[in-house]
Amino acid sequence: MLRIFKLVNLLPTIHKIVLALLLSISLIIILLPSEEAQASRQTPESQLQTAESQLQPNTLYSVPLAFRTPEPPQKESLSSKEVDQKVQLVEPEAKTPQLQQGELFKVRSGDTLARLFKRSGLTSREVYEITQLSLAKKNLLKILPGEDIEIFKDLDNRFAKLRYIIDPINTLVISKEDDKYTQKLDKKQIETRTKFATSEIKTNFWNAAVDAGLTPNQIMQLAGLFTWDVDFALDIREGDSFALIFEQKYADGDFLENGNILAAEFINQGDRYTAVRYSNGQYYSETGRSMKKAFIRSPVDFTRVSSNFNPRRLHPVTGRVRPHNGVDYVAPVGTPIKATGRGKVIASSYNKYNGNYVFIKHNDTYTTKYLHLKRRKVRKGQSIKQGQIIGTLGSTGRVTGAHLHYEFIVNGVHRNPRTVKLPKSDSIHRKQKADFLKVSRVLMAQLEHNKQLHIARAPSLSSETANN
Numbered sequence: 383m384l385r386i387f388k389l390v391n392l393l394p395t396i397h398k399i400v401l402a403l404l405l406s407i408s409l410i411i412i413l414l415p416s417e418e419a420q421a422s423r424q425t426p427e428s429q430l431q432t433a434e435s436q437l438q439p440n441t442l443y444s445v446p447l448a449f450r451t452p453e454p455p456q457k458e459s460l461s462s463k464e465v466d467q468k469v470q471l472v473e474p475e476a477k478t479p480q481l482q483q484g485e486l487f488k489v490r491s492g493d494t495l496a497r498l499f500k501r502s503g504l505t506s507r508e509v510y511e512i513t514q515l516s517l518a519k520k521n522l523l524k525i526l527p528g529e530d531i532e533i534f535k536d537l538d539n540r541f542a543k544l545r546y547i548i549d550p551i552n553t554l555v556i557s558k559e560d561d562k563y564t565q566k567l568d569k570k571q572i573e574t575r576t577k578f579a580t581s582e583i584k585t586n587f588w589n590a591a592v593d594a595g596l597t598p599n600q601i602m603q604l605a606g607l608f609t610w611d612v613d614f615a616l617d618i619r620e621g622d623s624f625a626l627i628f629e630q631k632y633a634d635g636d637f638l639e640n641g642n643i644l645a646a647e648f649i650n651q652g653d654r655y656t657a658v659r660y661s662n663g664q665y666y667s668e669t670g671r672s673m674k675k676a677f678i679r680s681p682v683d684f685t686r687v688s689s690n691f692n693p694r695r696l697h698p699v700t701g702r703v704r705p706h707n708g709v710d711y712v713a714p715v716g717t718p719i720k721a722t723g724r725g726k727v728i729a730s731s732y733n734k735y736n737g738n739y740v741f742i743k744h745n746d747t748y749t750t751k752y753l754h755l756k757r758r759k760v761r762k763g764q765s766i767k768q769g770q771i772i773g774t775l776g777s778t779g780r781v782t783g784a785h786l787h788y789e790f791i792v793n794g795v796h797r798n799p800r801t802v803k804l805p806k807s808d809s810i811h812r813k814q815k816a817d818f819l820k821v822s823r824v825l826m827a828q829l830e831h832n833k834q835l836h837i838a839r840a841p842s843l844s845s846e847t848a849n850n
């Protein structure tokens with residue numbers, strides 16, 4: 383049966399009706415005693431094997447004339463001369479099996495579509511006709527080196543079909559049948575799944591996140607969610623942990639890309655912080671408080687700070703732990719320094735102790751100070767936004783090594799920026815609150831459930847999320 387099917391594929395393109403007829407005839411042959419089937423063969427065995435060896439599974443081939451029964455439809459029957467030609471066409475296929483098989487043509491640098499088509503052996507008329515199609519105009523004229531265009535020809539070496547992968551979701555397909563062109567975009571089905579990941583921190587947050595299978599982009603996103611709550615540069619400790627649920631997009635079952643983080647939990651020195659994504663794209667704590675607060679915890683990006691854990695901060699000058707008005711961040715010279723809150727620059731200057739320094743007044747209560755900068759990027763009187771770069775880390779003033787000295791002042795008194803009580807952030811709008819809490823409860827329950835599963839089978843670091 384399989385053999386008959388394969389043989390069916392040998393011959394040149396014929397009208398569909400003929401194909402259908404021939405298929406049914408083939409079936410009859412199968413049902414007849416095998417002697418008759420053998421007798422109907424006209425092709426030498428050796429030629430058959432050559433032909434079969436180049437056939438590919440799952441490909442539609444035409445019925446070989448040699449295997450037709452004596453009653454093909456008159457109109458479509460070919461003269462014996464034509465038959466010879468067809469049989470001969472089979473031979474070169476053994477060396478270059480591109481007939482009826484798609485052949486990939488790679489776009490070379492400096493290639494134009496016309497040049498690539500020419501290389502593929504299309505006639506200038508075919509090139510012209512294809513480039514007149516609107517989807518071809520829109521997509522094929524923008525081909526880039528390294529991309530592939532797959533071209534299928536019929537056994538007469540005429541253009542039959544073209545496939546061009548525009549992006550992981552869309553494929554352009556142009557086909558020609560009976561001298562008529564059709565064009566379409568094949569769209570893959572996008573499916574969103576959720577995935578759970580968790581990890582406990584042993585050396586630093588980044589490594590733990592990598593262990594949990596997160597990408598650099600996801601690590602930054604996760605840290606970004608808690609940037610108002612956690613100082614990722616200085617306050618991460620061994621035993622801190624995090625867990626999150628995020629989206630993954632699949633195109634026809636193949637992984638495409640990671641999507642949004644839907645829910646996350648971060649436990650930092652015993653304090654638990656949560657973030658839940660709402661349909662407006664904003665994140666709120668599980669109880670519906672905005673993640674955004676008046677101050678971010680760290681003026682320096684955690685990826686730039688050299689030490690993993692720094693529980694005993696040595697003064698950069700004396701080398702001793704001593705009472706200290708601020709927090710020191712040791713990072714490479716030139717590291718960008720961010721304003722931790724919005725406000726107004728009340729000083730941007732230089733003296734021999736502070737080096738280059740910037741002071742920002744946020745309101746009547748809060749002021750922040752940034753010392754020893756290499757460069758200042760703001761001037762006195764300037765209004766600045768939260769997170770705006772105000773300068774770069776340096777070693778100006780009375781220091782021995784490059785670091786940022788950061789002070790957080792509340793009503794004129796120096797406070798520890800990590801432990802200081804700050805005003806509560808805004809709540810989600812009360813009209814959305816009930817709906818948000820519903821979403822939040824489901825996601826946080828899912829997170830908790832997956833954490834329990836994770837603890838139960840400790841070795842695996844992440845898994846598909848299980849729904850409760």
Ligand SMILES: [Zn+2]
Nearest residue numbers: 708709710787
């Ligand atoms: Zn200091």
